[in-house]
Amino acid sequence: MKVEQIAVFLENRSGRLADISQTLADHDINIRALSLADTADFGILRLVVDDPARARRILKENGFTVAVAEVVAVEVVDRPGGLGAVLQVIKQAGLNVEYMYAVITHGKDKALLIFRFDELDRAINALLKADIRILSADEVYSV
Amino acid sequence: MIWNEEYETMPREDLAALQLRRLQAQVERVYAVVPYYRAKMEAAGVEPGEIKTLADIKRLPFTTKEDLRKNYPFGLFTVPLERVVRIHASSGTTGQPTVVGYTRRDIGIWAELMARTLSAAGVGRGDVVQNAYGYGLFTGGLGAHYGAEKIGAAVIPISGGNTKRQITLMRDFGSTVLLSTPSYALNIADTMADMGVDPKSLKLRVGVFGAEPWSENMRDEIERKLHIKAIDIYGLSEIIGPGVAAECIEEQKGLHLMEDHFLPEIVDPDTFEPLPPGEDGELVFTTITKEAFPVIRYRTKDISRLIAEPCTCGRTFFRMPKVTGRTDDMLIIRGVNVFPSQVEHVLMSIDGVEPHYQIEVNREGSLDTMRILVEVSEAIFSDEIKQLEGVSRKIENEIKGMLGVTCRVKLVEPKTIQRSEGKAQRVIDNRNI
Numbered sequence A: 001m002k003v004e005q006i007a008v009f010l011e012n013r014s015g016r017l018a019d020i021s022q023t024l025a026d027h028d029i030n031i032r033a034l035s036l037a038d039t040a041d042f043g044i045l046r047l048v049v050d051d052p053a054r055a056r057r058i059l060k061e062n063g064f065t066v067a068v069a070e071v072v073a074v075e076v077v078d079r080p081g082g083l084g085a086v087l088q089v090i091k092q093a094g095l096n097v098e099y100m101y102a103v104i105t106h107g108k109d110k111a112l113l114i115f116r117f118d119e120l121d122r123a124i125n126a127l128l129k130a131d132i133r134i135l136s137a138d139e140v141y142s143v
Numbered sequence B: 001m002i003w004n005e006e007y008e009t010m011p012r013e014d015l016a017a018l019q020l021r022r023l024q025a026q027v028e029r030v031y032a033v034v035p036y037y038r039a040k041m042e043a044a045g046v047e048p049g050e051i052k053t054l055a056d057i058k059r060l061p062f063t064t065k066e067d068l069r070k071n072y073p074f075g076l077f078t079v080p081l082e083r084v085v086r087i088h089a090s091s092g093t094t095g096q097p098t099v100v101g102y103t104r105r106d107i108g109i110w111a112e113l114m115a116r117t118l119s120a121a122g123v124g125r126g127d128v129v130q131n132a133y134g135y136g137l138f139t140g141g142l143g144a145h146y147g148a149e150k151i152g153a154a155v156i157p158i159s160g161g162n163t164k165r166q167i168t169l170m171r172d173f174g175s176t177v178l179l180s181t182p183s184y185a186l187n188i189a190d191t192m193a194d195m196g197v198d199p200k201s202l203k204l205r206v207g208v209f210g211a212e213p214w215s216e217n218m219r220d221e222i223e224r225k226l227h228i229k230a231i232d233i234y235g236l237s238e239i240i241g242p243g244v245a246a247e248c249i250e251e252q253k254g255l256h257l258m259e260d261h262f263l264p265e266i267v268d269p270d271t272f273e274p275l276p277p278g279e280d281g282e283l284v285f286t287t288i289t290k291e292a293f294p295v296i297r298y299r300t301k302d303i304s305r306l307i308a309e310p311c312t313c314g315r316t317f318f319r320m321p322k323v324t325g326r327t328d329d330m331l332i333i334r335g336v337n338v339f340p341s342q343v344e345h346v347l348m349s350i351d352g353v354e355p356h357y358q359i360e361v362n363r364e365g366s367l368d369t370m371r372i373l374v375e376v377s378e379a380i381f382s383d384e385i386k387q388l389e390g391v392s393r394k395i396e397n398e399i400k401g402m403l404g405v406t407c408r409v410k411l412v413e414p415k416t417i418q419r420s421e422g423k424a425q426r427v428i429d430n431r432n433i
Helices: A016-026 A052-061 A082-092 A120-129 A137-141 B012-033 B035-043 B054-059 B065-070 B104-120 B139-150 B163-173 B182-195 B216-226 B340-348 B385-403
Strands: A002-011 A031-038 A042-049 A066-077 A097-103 A110-117 B084-089 B099-103 B128-131 B154-156 B177-180 B206-209 B229-236 B241-247 B255-257 B262-267 B281-287 B298-304 B331-333 B336-338 B357-364 B367-375 B407-412 B427-429
Touching: A002 A016, A002 A052, A002 A110, A002 A137, A002 B407, A016 A031, A016 A042, A016 A052, A031 A097, A031 A110, A031 A137, A042 A052, A042 A137, A042 B385, A042 B407, A052 A066, A066 A082, A066 A120, A082 A097, A082 A110, A082 A120, A110 A120, B012 B035, B012 B054, B012 B281, B035 B065, B054 B262, B084 B104, B084 B139, B099 B104, B104 B139, B104 B241, B128 B139, B128 B163, B139 B154, B139 B177, B139 B241, B163 B182, B177 B182, B182 B206, B182 B216, B182 B367, B206 B216, B216 B229, B229 B255, B331 B357, B331 B367, B336 B340, B340 B357, B340 B367, B340 B385, B367 B385, B385 B407
Parallel strands: B128 B154, B128 B177, B177 B206, B206 B229, B357 B427, B367 B407
Antiparallel strands: A002 A042, A002 A066, A031 A042, A066 A110, A097 A110, B084 B099, B229 B241, B241 B255, B262 B281, B281 B298, B331 B336, B357 B367
C-alpha cells in the first residue's frame, strides 16, 4: 500500500535537474512519476522510480542529498471529478494532504495520483473504506 | 568651535610631558591594583619605574580582547564596585561579552570628549540633537547623549529604529543634528524620499556618524541625500566609547585623536613593532586617565595611521584617517560586531546542520545585509518545503537572538561551498567600503 518516494535537494542552479536525470539514466533507473517543488532558494525533486533503494544509493554516491518518504498511489478514472472524489474522502476523514502530484495518463482511461499525508495509515483506511483503489508498491514501480 | 582650547591646542611638547606623567601614574596604578596586569608586566620583564619616556611604552605588554574575556566580568576593574557608576558591555563576541566600567570621573571625561567631538562638528547650545545611536548596553547612545547635554544642546533620546517616526520628529522638533551610524543615516534618507519629505525643508544641518566603517563615497551620498555635512567619529567601548577621535568640520580630513586621554600607537600587525606617523598598521591605545577600566596598549585590530601634520582648525592632536580595515575577520554589520566564529557557533548548536557555511555581506541600498549559505545535510533534508524553511528560519532566529543581527539563510547543496586547503574563506564582503 505504501510506496517509497525519494526526494532530492536541488539548489536553484542551471543544470542540476539534468545532472540528476542523467545519473539515473546512466544506471538504468526509470522514473515512474515526478514533481518538482520550488522556492526562491531551492527546489525539491520528488521521484517515484522503479527501484527506489538502488536509486537512493546511486544518487547519494553521486553527491546528492536524498530523503525517502512513504506516499500513497491512488488510481482514479480519468474523467472530470476523478480527483475530486478522492479529496472528498480525505476531507471527510478530517485529514490533510501535505502535497500531491499526478500522472495524468496511466493505462487506459486511468490517472495515477501520488499523495503525501501526515497520517498515512488513517488516510489509507479512509480511502480503502471508500472503495478507492490504492496501488501496491510493486504495481507502481512496474507501471 | 573648539570646546577645550587649553588641551586641544596644547603645544606638542607640553602634551608629551602631560602624556608621560599620566602614563607613568596609570602604569603604576594598574601594576599595583590588578594582579593580571602585574603578572603580564612581570612576564614581559618590565616594572612601572622603567617607563621613563613615552617611547618606553613599547616595553609594556599588549592587552587584547582575549585578556578582557579571561577577566570577565570585572577582573580588570581597578576600583571597587562602590566607585563604579556605569557598566556597559559589547554584544559578546564568542558568547562572552566585553564588560567596561566607569567611575563618576570617567563619565565626566567621556562627556567632555563627546562635547569636544560635537563642538568640532560645529554643534552647540541652541542645537536640537536627534540621537539615533542605540541606548542601552552599547556605549553609543549614552556616550553621545551626555556630550550633547554638556554642550547645552537639546537632546532627543530617540535611539535607533522606527525610521518614519524619526523623520516626523525631525520635522516637528526642528532637529538640527543627527547622531547615528552612517548606514542608518542613509536608511533615513531613503525613507524620507519614500515619505515625500524634502530634506531641504528640514532644519537638519550636520550629522555625526560612527560605530561602523564607511567610505568617502558614502559620505558624499549622505551629504547629498540629506543635504547636511557628514562628520566621522571613532571610538570603541574598550577605550571609552564614542569620542576617542573626531573630525573637525573645517577640514573633514582625518579624525583628531584625544591624545591627552588616550595614547595612540600604530604597530606593525605582524611584528607588533611601533610604526612612525604616516605608516599603516594596527591602532593601539593606552588609556591614561581612565579610573575604573584602564587598558594598557589595547590592540583594536583596526587599521589606520597617524597624521602628524598640523590641521588648519588649530587642534594640535594627531589625526587618523577613517578606519576601513581590520587585522582580524571581524565584520561590522549595521554597527554590530560579528565574527564568523559566532555564526559558526550558532550553526553548530543546531542539530544536523553542517559546519560548512559562508557569510555573504552586501550593501543593498543603504543597508548592510548578511546572507549565510549553509550546506544541507541528510539530517535536515526533508521532502517537505515547510520543514526546510523551518530550518532556515530557526537559524535566522538563533543568529538574531545571539548576535542581534538580522540575516537570511540560504540552503545550498552539499560540497558546493568552496573548500580550501588552509583557512576557509568564510566571508565574502561585497560592500566595497
